[in-house]
Amino acid sequence: MTTNVLRNEIMDRVERLQEMLREHAFDGAIFVQKVDVYYLSGTDQAAHLWIPAKGPALLMVRKSIERAKTDAALDNIIELPGFSDLPRLIEKNSGFLPRRMGLEMDVLPVNQYRTYRGLFPETEMGDISTIIRGLRMIKSPYEISAISRAAKMGDRMFEQVPLILKQAKTETDLALQLEAFYRNLGHPGIVRTRTFNMECFYGHVLAGKNAAVPSASPGPTGGTGMGPFYSQGAGFGRIIPHEPVIVDYTSSVDGYVSDQARTFSIGKLPEHLIRAHQVMIDVQDAIIRYGRPGIRAADLYAKALDVVRGHGLENGFMGYPDPVPFVAHGIGLELDEWPIIGRKSATVLQEGMIFALEPKIIFPGEGVVGIENVFVVTSDGVKKLNQFPDAVSVC
Template identity: 40%
Template sequence: MKDYPEAGELSKRIQAFQSILQNNNIDGALILQSADIVYFCGTYQNAQLYIPAFGCPVLMVRRSMERIDPTIIPLEVKVFRNSKDIGDILLAKGISESATLGMELDVVPVNIFRRLERIISCSFVDVSQYIKELRMVKSSYEISLLRDSAAMLENVFCSIPGLLKEGISELELAAEIELIARRSGHIGLIRVRGFNQDFYYGSLLAGSNGGVPSYFDGPLGGTGLCPAFPFGVSRHLIGVGEPIMVDYVGTVNGYQVDMSRVFALGYLPDDLLYAQEVAIAIQNTIASHARPGVLWSRLYDMAISMAEEAGLSKYFMGCDEKVKFIGHGIGLELNELPIIGKGINKELQTNMALAIEPKFVFPGRGAVGVENTFIVTPVGLERLSQLTDVEVIV
């Protein structure tokens, strides 16, 4: 179990963000979102973080102060009880009518924003994109946490073949896998940025349930257990010859990795085996071409071309409702930058973390494919898990 990052790690992140604020004539930023507070403070409590363009940031803690160690966090720590206290603290820090204050307007609820608007007299601007771009390049410390999560999740996936048996339900199998994950140190929480993006561990989809489309912005869906949460694992009983797609997120110490594998009892039909081989080939081709300076869209176009050449474009990354990406950044949140997607002409950078997930969805039959988490190095992608990509037949 790792503790707070070293103060120097947090100071570098804060200083990098302050440079962004200075370059964009923003006087300071009020950070409210949990993952962003963890990024700059190394911990999360019921708190709000003010980072000025110049000077020492202040963490305003509502509760619990006794769980904050101000000797470790390289900033000022104050108690606040209500929104007026925040206004008073920011006014003392120089935020007045002529100031420009940044906020994470992609995620801050409107009622909280309106309340702050009434209390703090200044101009507000959105700084969420600056924070997301800062967070997409990982430090060596962050990469070490990703390695911890990958090692845990790889061990969990290695246990799955021993749990498979005909007639077990998806729900029962998921419960057994998730018990092993928790015992292995999985913290359970999957952070996903955005509104109504609830998520739990990941997806386990067998047979026809793997072919059900998703409301979630991903290629896999599933019926879920009830209409109130129609996503993921169901009570479907697993049978011989069905693809069992396990797509789970692993998180230890707050940093997440994403992994998918296909299992089956007895056999898989030849056409699904072929699609699985194509998915692995797409992943490996992307991994061999991805390096700093390569456009995100180029990798996406490469994957689309390979699916078309294989005669499987109809089923690639969804069937009737396809997603427009084949990979995504990952770290404190599941859906970080970069987005390896259509028409996004930005370049890969060293130390980005990304999950590559070529998948094929066959309505009424199921899903196949693969997913691994990689780090962009100066010479290409480094894969965090060495677990075989080939489907496992039990």
């Protein structure tokens, strides 16, 4: 059931979106992507959400209308018998058919787009994805609170790792126990992403040389996974003393994600890995020093590279043999939100942005060291939300 706090939050989101629709000369927009629908309505039921540039929003539900009426914060919630009813219902709600309508073209299937073209033959259709992603990029106090609580959940999980690492024989064994701990805390067991074909199941638990195995994962690390059908994350690699074990897991509270990573070992790691791990902490410290509203994301990425190059560790930084061109990514209801702190990012930091900073370095044949923490941009800098120590935890 939607609380008054969430209802007010959603009303504010809809109003801000309508302002942006008017600024970009849209008469309205249809949202169908599950997370966008939830963000703007308060329910994740199968539905079409029509938001006109002016006037009340309309949630047209395929399934389940009962759940939608219980969960959603909107007043106008009706059943959608079929796609062909969309023009009639929109015109009845708003008093017009849109001349220019926005669609989430970054995620909308081509066949569904063609259906809309047939249903609205006189309507110009434009991409609304940058508008909704830009709106979601700036977090409200409600969202910052949810992500902060998710970060605390992550800290609690990391406290468990030293207690069970010595008994865990394989990556999967460790992952199983950590995931059970998370589920008991209320983690939904799913991590939502927007990028096409991107998949994530909690995250990665990677041990020793298996952590350095390349994969199609969009992040700096991959791992062997369970096989060629899912070639990332925990596999059956054994946990061996004096080799790094990296736990890179998401936590989730009220749908909002935190993303964090720490390096562990049974017994002390070799000195070159300890030094490299410290350099990753130095990268984080540089971002903390320079990060503030008004700073270009690309300039922060350059600062990170300067630190790494100053220690001669650019080879393997953020991936090997194919490093990713970023050091941080936005988080929220999805794992892969804006902003991106990367090489070509034109984003300028603003108060309310939240990003997961993940400096890591891969040593082929040995493993991965590094960290990941969540930061919120405040009026005078960036604030770290995770509290578990960044140093290598020796068990």
